[in-house]
Every structure is written in C-alpha cells, then in structure tokens.
Amino acid sequence: MKIAIDAMGGDHAPKAIVEGVVLAAKEFDDIEFELYGKESMIREHLTDEKHITIVHTDEKIESDDDPVRSVRRKKEASMVLAARAVKEGRADALFSAGNTGALLASGLLIVGRIKGIDRPGLMVTLPTLNGNVSSFNLMDVGANADCKPANINQFATLGSYYAQAIQGVSKPRVGLLNNGTEENKGNEVTKQAFQLLKENQEIHFIGNVEARELLNGVADVVVTDGFTGNAVLKTIEGTALNMVSLIKKTIMENGMKAKFGGLLLKDGLSDLKDVLDYSKHGGSVLLGLKAPVVKTHGSAEKEAIYHTIKQIRNILASNVVTDVVHYFEHQATEKG
Structure with a gap:
C-alpha cells in the first residue's frame, strides 16, 4: 500500500x-x-x-x-x-x-x-453513547450543500458498503435524517428520498431518524444533504468539547468537595473523553x-x-x- x-x-x-x-x-x-x-x-x-x-x-x-x-x-x-x-x-x-x-x-x-x-459524498464516523453500537456513519457532511433525492439514495448505498467492509456490520441499518420519524415528514427532497431508499434493494432502510437519537445508535448509516449534515456534525463536535470543558469547570469552581469528587471520578471522566473523541475513528472519507x-x-x-x-x-x-x-x-x- x-x-x-x-x-x-x-x-x-x-x-x-x-x-x-x-x-x-x-x-x-x-x-x-x-x-x-x-x-x-x-x-x-x-x-x-x-x-x-x-x-x-x-x-x-x-x-x-x-x-x-x-x-x-x-x-x-x-x-x-x-x-x-x-x-x-x-x-x-x-x-x-x-x-x-x-x-x-x-x-x-x-x-x-x-x-x-452523480456526486461523491463526504462521510464521517462518529461515536455513540450506546454500549452496543460504538459508532455510526453520517453522510454527506459538506461535499454537497444541495442534494437531489437520487444523491441521498446513492449516499446510502456507499455508506452501507463502507459499514460492511470496514466496520464489519453485516446488515447496516440506514436512516434518513429528518424532523420526525413519520414517513410523510420533511421537505420535498426528503420525502422523495424516502421513497427511493425504501425501494433500494442494496440497503436495510429503517426509515426516518431524528437528530436527537443519533448518539444513541439509532442507525449504522445516516444520510442527509451536505448542508444539514455539516451543521449536525459541527453541533455534535461542539457539544462534545463543551461538555468535557463544562464538567472540568464545574469541578474546579465548586470547592474542595467537588475537587475531591472529581479526583474519584478521574478514570470515569477519562473514559467519557475517550468515548467522545471522534478523531479516534479516523477522518472524513470522500466516497x-x-x-x-x-x-x-x-x-x-x-x-x-x-x-x-x-x-x-x-x-x-x-x-x-x-x-x-x-x-x-x-x-x-x-x-x-
């Protein structure tokens, strides 16, 4: 190589x-x-x-x-x-x-x-807080701000191939990022994409998924347009970094009792930081x-x-x- x-x-x-x-x-x-x-x-x-x-x-x-x-x-x-x-x-x-x-x-x-x-997509692997599912793939995260339904459908196939080959997931669950789980939710692009994904024989489509469920391991592959995906990615990154900083700040600013408690929790907090460290999953792949x-x-x-x-x-x-x-x-x- x-x-x-x-x-x-x-x-x-x-x-x-x-x-x-x-x-x-x-x-x-x-x-x-x-x-x-x-x-x-x-x-x-x-x-x-x-x-x-x-x-x-x-x-x-x-x-x-x-x-x-x-x-x-x-x-x-x-x-x-x-x-x-x-x-x-x-x-x-x-x-x-x-x-x-x-x-x-x-x-x-x-x-x-x-x-x-038609359009390659940028895919990133992110950690989850679910002990049974360690990570999920999000695509597109910035290569295509505007996408057609057909593009999103191709992202699903690409992401599924990746999850099978690289992460060893035998039947990757594919979810469409949307503002609700019902089939009729979303704008015209997501509604049309839903139908294409439902008919795609190469993937295991589980329907719409909401952003609040992503870190719970709701799907192995989550597809969306590049504008939405990039916004979600940066929100997750920012939340993870701020969460760790907030915990440290709270411990340091609340007296000796909090600091002693923080010392006892040191190993646990270190594990949390490792879980939230998305860089350990590698970079973004242009599939x-x-x-x-x-x-x-x-x-x-x-x-x-x-x-x-x-x-x-x-x-x-x-x-x-x-x-x-x-x-x-x-x-x-x-x-x-």
Missing part, C-alpha cells in the same frame, strides 16, 4: 502530519508513505525515514484559497501533486488535513469519480471516487493523523472502493 500525503495541509503542518506518519510507519510495515511538501520543513520533524519518501515542492494550497481555482492554478501544490500520484496509479490513497474544498476539488477533478456516481480520498480536521495533532492512516489502511485492505466501482459501473451499464 502507498499513501500520498499532503504534508503542508492543516493548522499544525508539517509537524503534526510528519509525527503522525512516523507513528504509523513504526506500526504498519505494509504501508509506504509519500510526503509532499517543503523538504527542509518536513525533515525538521522526521525522526525515522523507514517507509517514508519526501517529494519536495515549495507550493501549497492555503486554508483561505479558492478551492477550484487553487487546484487548477497551483499545479505544483503539495495537495495537487499527491492527488496526481493517485490518479496516475503511483499511490493508492490521498490524505490531507488542509483546505477541505480544495481536497474535494482534487478528488473530483484529478482522482475522478466512479462511473454511475464515490476511484480511490480513497480522506480528510482529517485542520487542527488535528499527531494522534489523529495516526488514526486516520490506520483508517486508510483498513479501507485499502478491504477493497471496498473496488467493490463500489464494480457495483455502480454495472448499474450504469444496465441503465445505458
């Missing part, structure tokens, strides 16, 4: 990227890493070069660059070069913590979408492309980088992208 990595993308690049890659390289002997970026800056943090190659470039895509324009104009940018390596078959997957829009554009314009997929394209949070530290690489390794080992390519190309041929 070979992963092409944009070493210059993200708030803590290249330090966090390089350190995370080194962690992963020590554990996974079956992966080769190609780091694209400024060689002198990368080498500052490179403590072990085993399985790691540097491809030097001085150009990078900034966080505030226009996504499509930067991909088209900055031909030597670290992200663009890494995407081109995947396109040309010199690498198996693309990974970046940089400009999300530019990564989506790189995936679409350079790596290319699967025949039969519907000819190769894995994965994005992690711009503020990711080395541990999150490591977990995302582990996720990419699982994706490549499972051949889920190949299976999806075959399925949708077959569907497209039948329709043609």
